[in-house]
Amino acid sequence: MFIDIFNSNLKSDSEKFGKGDKIFTQGATVENVYFVTSGRVKLIRENLEGNSLVIHVAYAGESFAEASLFSNQYHCHGVADCASEVVSFNKKQVLTFLQENPASMMALINALAGQIRDLRLLSEIKSIYSAKDRIMAFLQSEAKENMFYYTYSLTDLAHKIGLAQETLYRKLATLETENKIIKQDGCIKLIN
Amino acid sequence: MFIDIFNSNLKSDSEKFGKGDKIFTQGATVENVYFVTSGRVKLIRENLEGNSLVIHVAYAGESFAEASLFSNQYHCHGVADCASEVVSFNKKQVLTFLQENPASMMALINALAGQIRDLRLLSEIKSIYSAKDRIMAFLQSEAKENMFYYTYSLTDLAHKIGLAQETLYRKLATLETENKIIKQDGCIKLIN
DNA sequence: CGAGTCGTTGAACGGAATCAATCGTCGTGG
DNA sequence: CCACGACGATTGATTCCGTTCAACGACTCG
Numbered sequence: 001m002f003i004d005i006f007n008s009n010l011k012s013d014s015e016k017f018g019k020g021d022k023i024f025t026q027g028a029t030v031e032n033v034y035f036v037t038s039g040r041v042k043l044i045r046e047n048l049e050g051n052s053l054v055i056h057v058a059y060a061g062e063s064f065a066e067a068s069l070f071s072n073q074y075h076c077h078g079v080a081d082c083a084s085e086v087v088s089f090n091k092k093q094v095l096t097f098l099q100e101n102p103a104s105m106m107a108l109i110n111a112l113a114g115q116i117r118d119l120r121l122l123s124e125i126k127s128i129y130s131a132k133d134r135i136m137a138f139l140q141s142e143a144k145e146n147m148f149y150y151t152y153s154l155t156d157l158a159h160k161i162g163l164a165q166e167t168l169y170r171k172l173a174t175l176e177t178e179n180k181i182i183k184q185d186g187c188i189k190l191i192n
Numbered sequence: 193m194f195i196d197i198f199n200s201n202l203k204s205d206s207e208k209f210g211k212g213d214k215i216f217t218q219g220a221t222v223e224n225v226y227f228v229t230s231g232r233v234k235l236i237r238e239n240l241e242g243n244s245l246v247i248h249v250a251y252a253g254e255s256f257a258e259a260s261l262f263s264n265q266y267h268c269h270g271v272a273d274c275a276s277e278v279v280s281f282n283k284k285q286v287l288t289f290l291q292e293n294p295a296s297m298m299a300l301i302n303a304l305a306g307q308i309r310d311l312r313l314l315s316e317i318k319s320i321y322s323a324k325d326r327i328m329a330f331l332q333s334e335a336k337e338n339m340f341y342y343t344y345s346l347t348d349l350a351h352k353i354g355l356a357q358e359t360l361y362r363k364l365a366t367l368e369t370e371n372k373i374i375k376q377d378g379c380i381k382l383i384n
Numbered sequence: 385c386g387a388g389t390c391g392t393t394g395a396a397c398g399g400a401a402t403c404a405a406t407c408g409t410c411g412t413g414g
Numbered sequence: 415c416c417a418c419g420a421c422g423a424t425t426g427a428t429t430c431c432g433t434t435c436a437a438c439g440a441c442t443c444g
Contacts, residue, residue, distance in 0.1 A: 043312075045313075053313075053316065053317070053329060053333075054316050054319075055309075055312055055313045056312040066305060066308075067305040067308055067309040069301075069302075069305060070305060070306075075309075082421090098298070098301075099298070102291060102294055102297065105294065105297045105298070106290070106291070108301060109261075109262075109290075109297065109300060109301060109304065110262040112304040112305065112308060113258060113259040113261060113262060113304065114259065114262075115308055116258075116259055116304060116307055116308060117247075117259040119311035119312065119315060120235075120247055120248040120311065121237075121247045121248075122315060123248075123311060123315050123318060124245065124246050124247050124248065125245075126318040126319070126354055127246075127318065127351070127354040129399090129400090129433065130399085130400095131399080131400065141245070153423090155421085155423080159319070162318060162319040163400080163401095164400070164402075165422085165423085165424095166400090166401080166402085166424080166425085167399090167400055167401075169423065169424055169425080170400095170425080173424085173425090321400080321401065321431090321432090322431085322432095323431080323432065345389085345390060345391090346390080346391075347389085355433095356432070356433055357390085357391085357392095358393085358432090358433080358434085359431090359432055359433075361391065361392060361393085362393080362432095365392085365393090
C-alpha cells in the first residue's frame with residue numbers, strides 16, 4: 001500500500017493464516033483492504049464454468065485488494081499460499097481518510113501510477129520468448145547498481161516472470177558459466 | 193486517462209505523428225501527459241548498454257506517460273508505432289486541476305486501480321504457456337455476454353497476449369473447428 | 385500503381401515445459 | 415530426539431508445441 005495509511009491512526013488488524021486459508025471470498029461484500037507482512041497471498045478468480053485463474057500473487061510488503069476500494073464485492077478469492085500474516089484496514093475508514101487528506105490522495109495516485117509502470121514493464125518482459133533473454137531483461141530492470149536482491153524464493157521468481165522453476169535454475173546456471181551473472185546468497189550480481 | 197480531464201477546461205493539443213516519430217525522449221523534462229486518439233504508441237526504455245526494451249504499447253483510447261505525472265523526467269521514449277494522433281495535456285495544469293478537485297482525484301484513483309486490476313490479470317494470463325489456453329483465458333476475461341469485440345487488429349491482439357501472430361491465427365482456427373468460438377467481423381463469439 | 389500491412393497457411397527447428405529423481409534444510413509432532 | 419513431510423534447489427531425459435522463416439492473396443493508402 002503506501003505509507004500514509006500506516007502512519008495514520010486508522011484501526012488495523014493483524015491476522016495469521018495457514019496455507020489454503022481463505023482471507024476473503026469472491027462475491028463477498030468488501031470490508032477491508034489488506035497488506036501482506038509475511039508469506040504469500042494468491043488472488044484467484046473463479047469463472048462460471050468453475051475454472052479458476054490466478055490473477056495476482058502478493059508477496060510480503062505488498063498490498064492487495066486495493067482495487068476493491070471502489071467496488072462493493074470482491075471479484076476474486078484471497079487465499080494464503082503458505083503460512084502468512086496479513087494486516088487489514090477498513091475500507092470505509094481508508095476512503096474517508098483519503099477524502100480528508102488530499103496530500104495522501106496524491107501520494108496514493110503516485111503509488112498507483114508506479115505500480116502501473118512496473119506492471120506494464122513486467123508484462124512486456126513476459127512477452128520475451130527466450131528464457132535467457134527474459135531473465136536478463138528482468139534482472140536488468142530490477143537491479144540497482146548491477147545487484148539484484150531478492151527476498152522471495154527463486155521458485156517464486158520463476159513464477160513471477162512466467163517460467164518453470166527448472167528453466168530458471170538452468171538458465172541462471174548457463175548465465176553464470178557465460179560470465180553474465182554471479183549468483184550469491186539472496187542476490188544476483190550482473191556483470192558488465 | 194479519465195473523463196474528468198476531458199470535461200475540464202484544461203488546454204489540450206492534438207498532434208499527428210508518422211511511424212517512428214518521437215513524441216518525447218527518455219531523460220527529457222516532463223511537460224505533458226498524453227492520450228492516443230488513433231494509432232499506436234510504443235514506450236521504449238533504453239538502458240546503458242543501448243539495448244532497448246518495449247515497456248508498453250498504448251492503443252487508441254488509452255493514455256500514456258501518466259506515470260510521469262510525478263517524475264521530472266521521462267523514463268522512456270514515446271514513439272509512434274504507426275500513423276497516430278495524440279492529445280497532450282500540460283502536466284502542471286493536470287496536477288493543479290486534480291488538487292482542486294478531490295472528486296476527480298478519487299475518480300482517477302478508481303481508474304488507476306482498475307488499470308492495475310486489468311494489468312495483473314493480463315500478466316497472469318501471459319503466464320499460461322499453452323497458446324490455446326492463453327487465448328481462451330483472455331477471451332473469457334474480456335468477453336461481455338460471450339462476445340469479444342476488438343477494435344485493434346488481431347496482430348495487435350497477438351502481441352498483447354504475448355503470442356506470435358501466426359500462432360494466434362492458427363489457434364483461433366483450431367478453436368473454431370472445435371466449436372469453442374465463432375469468428376465474426378471484428379468480434380469473436382464464445383460458445384458455451 | 386507500388387509499398388505496406390493484415391490475414392492466412394506450410395514446414396522445420398529449437399527450446400521450454402514436463403516428468404522424474406536427488407539432496408539439504410527446516411519445522412512439526414509423536 | 416528422531417522420523418517424517420514439505421519445500422527449495424538442482425540436474426537429466428524426453429516430448430511437444432510455439433517461434434521463425436517463408437510465401438501468398440487481399441486490401442488500403444498515398
